[in-house]
Amino acid sequence: NKGFSKKSHTFLPKIFRKMSTQSAKERPESLQFPFLDDEDTISTLKESKTFLILRGLPGSGKSTLAQAVQDRYKDACKVISVDSYKITPVIRSTIPEEYSKVDEDLVDYCKREISVIVLDDTHHERERLDQLFDIADKYRYKVIFAEPKTQWRLDCLQLKDKNQWKLSVEELKKMKPSLEKEFQPMYFGWFLSKRSSEILRKAGQAFLDELGSLKAFKKESKYCMYRRILPSSYSVDEALTYFVKRPPGVLHCTTKYTEFGKAAGAEEYAQQEAVKASYGKGFTLAVSALFITTKTVGARVELSEQQLLLWPGDADKILPTDNLPKGSRAHITLGCANGVEAVQTGLDLLEFVKLEKAGNKGDQVGEIGGGKLLYFDNGMWMLTLSKKMDVKAIFSGYYGKGKLVPTQSTNKRGSAFSSCTII
Known part of the structure; x- marks a missing residue:
């Protein structure tokens, strides 16, 4: 999100160079971001629900950036500037009570499903950011x-003279270390727009309902799917709410699990030019299949050449001897059985890929x-x-935090999943 150097610019694919060239003609360098200049990104954000969290020292230009976003998105955007709540940005031991009013207004915008909510604050405290992440998860x-x-x-x-709070150089220096290092996520990935999520959810739910109504599925599922987890006295139709958990927040296709920078290769991945140039940018993913196992429900994603640049080289390996095509694990988790973590969906997809590679294309049941x-x-x-x-x-x-959250029921009669939804 800090852009990329002119030196590395030449080596980037055209899809990234096009975005930066267009923005350079229209805006000063300090306001060049895909969410301001790339039309595909803008259209995707307008049909999404996004927190745009601005970070930086007082006087660094956050409010100017917030105004540029407001001008670009107009009625689809609301800006929450903490300055207007009279909260002084300083190092402190606890989060001020005044933030409760900020969060009231933020939740109100979330309930109204405002597409882009800009949060204009220093955001130098992890505790405060965690509060925002919880709200983001709750309202997707x-x-x-x-x-x-x-x-x-x-x-x-320079910031001493530019910040409206008249903070001294010493006060600014105390905040600086927490803002110099880039904030790493739990994982990177493509996060679906609200509209696309709804389309995929409906397609996935229709698949689950139709599959659950098939005689062939009920016959196999009695032995393969439920026998290991339910008493033998249960029938398939009594196996309600099987896929009871889904990932928190927004439907997504994970690229790299970074564990807030602690995972192996996390820093190297985050510093790749393609990753930095793509951060906050819009993409179109191709879903080629839906799948279900005894543990998960998911959507298979086929990545383009440009998208594969963001795919880690080791993501498709479970064992060192595995040799599967790059991008084989690309998927969107739609639901997990009780006690199953979302990471299992990608592992399940790799089992399909291994079978396909070995020549097992599956038995065709019908259309x-x-x-x-x-x-x-x-x-x-x-x-x-x-x-x-x-x-x-x-x-x-x-x-x-990444904790799985409960799903809701659909209550479709005659289905093996009669009280189950997949997301």
């Missing part, structure tokens, strides 16, 4: 961080929901779509 907002690109953004001598239904044994079903489903997404990070 994605998060994008942005920092001003002004030349003086870290120059405390449902605009695709071909295949069965691979052991409760593994895949619907290959006759027409790929395009979903719009923003490349960003997930910064919350």
Whole structure:
């Protein structure tokens, strides 16, 4: 989110160079961001729900950036400037009570489903950011961080004269260390727009309902899917709320699990030019199949050449001997069985890919929901779509706690999942 150097610019794919060239013609360098200048990104954000969290020292240019976003998105945007709540940005031991009013207004905008909510504050405290991440999860907002690109953004001598709070050089220097280091997410990935999420959810739910009503599925599922987890006296129709958990926040396709910078290779991945140039940018992902196993429900994603630049080289390996095509693990988790973590969805997809590579293309059961239904044994079903489903997404990070949250029920009669939803 801090842009990229002119030196590295030449080596980036055209898709990234086009975005930066267009913005350079229209805006000063300090206001060049994909969410301001890239039309695909702007259209995706307008059909999404996003917190745009501005970080930086007082006087660094956050309010100017916030105003530029407001001007670009107009009625689709609301700006919450903490300055207007008379909260002085300083190092402190606890978060001031005045933030409760900020959060009241923020929650009100969330309930109104404002597309872009700009949060204009220093955001130098992890405790305060965690509060925002919890609200984002609760109302299914994605998060994008942005920092001003002004030349003086870290120059405390200049900022002393520019900040409205008349903070001294010493006070600014105390805040500086927490803002110099880039804030790493739990994981990077593509986060679907609200509209695309709804389309995929409906397609996935239709798949689950149709599959659960098939005699062939009920016959196999009695032995493969439920026998290991339910008493033998249960029937398939009594196996309610099977996929009872979903990932928090927004539907997404994870690229790299970074564990807030602690995971192996996290820093190297975050510093890649393609990752930095793509952060906060809009993409279109192609969903080629829906699948279900005894543990998860997911959507298979086929990545383009440009998207594969953001895909880590080791993401498709579970064992060192694994040799699967790059991007094999790309997926969107739609639901998990009780006690199953969301990471299992990608592992399940790799099992399908391994079977395919070994020559097992699955037994064709029939056609449902605009695709071909295949069965691979052991409760593994895949619907290959006759027409790929395009979903719009923003490349960003997930910064919350990552705990799975409950799903709700659909109560469709005659289905093996009669009280279950997938997201």
